[in-house]
Amino acid sequence: MAYSEEVIDHYENPRNVGSMDKNDPNVATGMVGAPACGDVMKLQLKINEEGIIEDAKFKTYGCGSAIASSSLVTEWVKGKTMEEAAKIKNTQIAQELALPPVKIHCSILAEDAIQAALEDFKSKQQALAQG
Ligand code: FES
Numbered sequence: 001m002a003y004s005e006e007v008i009d010h011y012e013n014p015r016n017v018g019s020m021d022k023n024d025p026n027v028a029t030g031m032v033g034a035p036a037c038g039d040v041m042k043l044q045l046k047i048n049e050e051g052i053i054e055d056a057k058f059k060t061y062g063c064g065s066a067i068a069s070s071s072l073v074t075e076w077v078k079g080k081t082m083e084e085a086a087k088i089k090n091t092q093i094a095q096e097l098a099l100p101p102v103k104i105h106c107s108i109l110a111e112d113a114i115q116a117a118l119e120d121f122k123s124k125q126q127a128l129a130q131g
């Protein structure tokens, strides 16, 4: 299978690999799995008081396309508002990386991870508000 140069670049030089303290109230954690293959992706976002994503880290146990997708979204979400990040679609990721059809679910994993992280942030904020 031929991979695009961008997939190979993100796979060989993944951006923002790592993790943040999940107990930090400003850190949102999204952990998702792909039923199709069992791969797992963890995406963490550091979100400031204005709702701007200041930092992003990921750890992905999966194929090259899943790693490239997570690396790409960590770059895309930085500096975005939560609302803007919520609009990132797997189709944009797949298009940017020129993923072949059998690898589309890898980009869905990245979209799901963003959504899961944003949900985690909202429930954390609610829990804090309730004391
Ligand atoms: Fe095994 Fe994705 S199917 S790494």
Ligand code: FES
Binding pocket: 034, 036, 037, 038, 039, 062, 063, 064, 065, 066, 103, 105, 106, 109
């Ligand atoms: Fe399953 Fe890529 S995430 S093959």
